Amino acid sequence: MLDLKYLQNNFEEVAKSLKNKKVDESLLKKLSDLFLNLKKEKANLEELQAFQNKFSKELSTAQDKENLKKQLSENKEKISIQNKKVDEILANLEEIAHSIPNIPDKCVPVGEDENDNVELKKVLTPPSFDFTPKEHFELGEKLNWLDFVRGVKISQSRFCILKNEGALLNRALINYMIDFNMKRGFNLINVPFLVNSKTMFGTGQLPKFKDDMYKVEDEDLYLISTSEIPVTNFYSDEILSSENLPIKMTCYSACFRKEAGSAGRDTRGIIRQHQFEKVELVSITKPEQSNSVFEEMLNCASDLLSSLGLAHRHLMLCTGDLGFSAAKTVDLEVWLPGQNKYREISSVSNCQDFQARRAKIRYKNDKGKNEFVHTLNGSSLAVGRTLVAIMENYQDDKGNIHIPDVLRKYF
CATH class of the missing domain: 1.10.287 (Helix Hairpins)
Structure with missing residues (x-):
């Protein structure tokens, strides 16, 4: 706020x-x-x-x-x-x-929409193929990794069941991401997937995005759309010690979104689902630390992609594409050969004191005064989209998927 x-x-x-x-x-x-x-x-x-x-x-x-x-x-x-x-x-x-978004940071480029986002750099070179690469849903159905028909049968559209090596690869990615982030100094935390409205308000999901949330009938509980929500609010209504900052956390969770505004977009495959999994980074810092921690989080997510051999690019979001709570955001977009384009796989955002003011997260500064912290969050990474990226980038002409070396020990 x-x-x-x-x-x-x-x-x-x-x-x-x-x-x-x-x-x-x-x-x-x-x-x-x-x-x-x-x-x-x-x-x-x-x-x-x-x-x-x-x-x-x-x-x-x-x-x-x-x-x-x-x-x-x-x-x-x-x-x-x-x-x-x-x-x-x-x-x-x-x-x-309560419904007014955060003020964009001065470094954020002014623009109308995603077309005005600014590419900062590319990392790694996309692979070349001597055949036409397939999209992940073609590969997944042929290998019996993805079952869309039964996902719709037991739930509805935009649900999918992972099977066999697809389910194993998904699990391997989660474990690898958590291990990678912990080695970079982020402490593992495990949180509820259901939170109350006060928690939703603290990170900015309520009241603005009420229609995108799944609510439990007759209870003050919502399914989380990202683990940023419970992890950031872990310290709501608290005054933290200056010497304990920054606090850096990583968390795995399932995420639930109605995708109310995405009718007709990514209707095939698992790019845009009502339920998906993510490994998140969340940091709570003093104001003077937040820019350096932002770069640390961005590098962590980017290096994770590089370790998997996945070509990607960094995009600074313009004012018109910036999220509600974010003062600045850099998206990481991974190369998908089947679509022949880069697609978002991570967003790293500095919310400055916007969420802290809503959630009442403060610290005692050097002068003994209570001051709002800065909060930051970033996907590291969206698990389903990373699965998609590996399937499309590591396919061969027979439709088989080769597993990146760093993941093999997890099988």
Whole structure:
């Protein structure tokens, strides 16, 4: 959540940044009007309080005590009414602020959508084939690794069952990713896949993305869409010690998304599923540490792809493509020969103090004052998409899949 005081004091500058992030101008106009109204009503309140303070002191020496006492009593009632007015405006401001995204970092390029994202670099060279490479779903069905028909039968569309060596490869990837991340200094944590609405609010999924979440009927529980949600909120409502920061964690989880806005996209295969698996990186840092930890997390995910021999590229997301809670994001896109293009496999984001403010995660700084931490998250990696990438990049002309050397010990 944005700092309302900062937003009020720097409204024009922040509004310009939020417009670049596609925040509706009518919402910004409503915010502006509320701030002006708040300023006016606060001034009225201060005037009433000043009267009360001044004449309360003079009551004992006043010539007409009864009249002044009556005026003070009436003024006290006005103060009560005025306080309620100010509180109502503040409540309205806070409610709107819950749906306002984070301000883009100054380094983020201004742009409309994914077409304006900026390629930072390419890592490794895509493989060349002397045959036409197949897409993963063709390979998976032929090898009896992927069962889409039974996935739909027992659930619905956008569900798939992994079988045989496909299921083994999926498991190997999870174990390898966790081991890789732990060697890079990220501590393993295992969390619930069901969380309450307060936790969902803390990382920004609620109220904005309520329609994308699976909710348990008649209970305050939601299936997580990423383990970033419970892992970040592990420290909600806490004041951390400065010497314990940064805290760096890795976590495996299943993830659940309705994919409400993706009708017609990636309808074949396992690129976009309602249930998928991910190994996540989450860091909690002091503000001055967050940029260096961001690079550390990005390098960890990129090096993981390189260790699997998968060509990929780094993309800095523009303002129009930036996520709700993120101040800046770099996507990693892996090369898929079957599609003949790069596809997203990881997003590494610095949310700065946006989530910390919502989840109330603070630390005691060197001056002994409580200050909001910075939170960061990144996929390392989306397991299903990594499975897809290995299938397509390691296929041969007979439709067999060769297992990368680093994964063989996990079989």
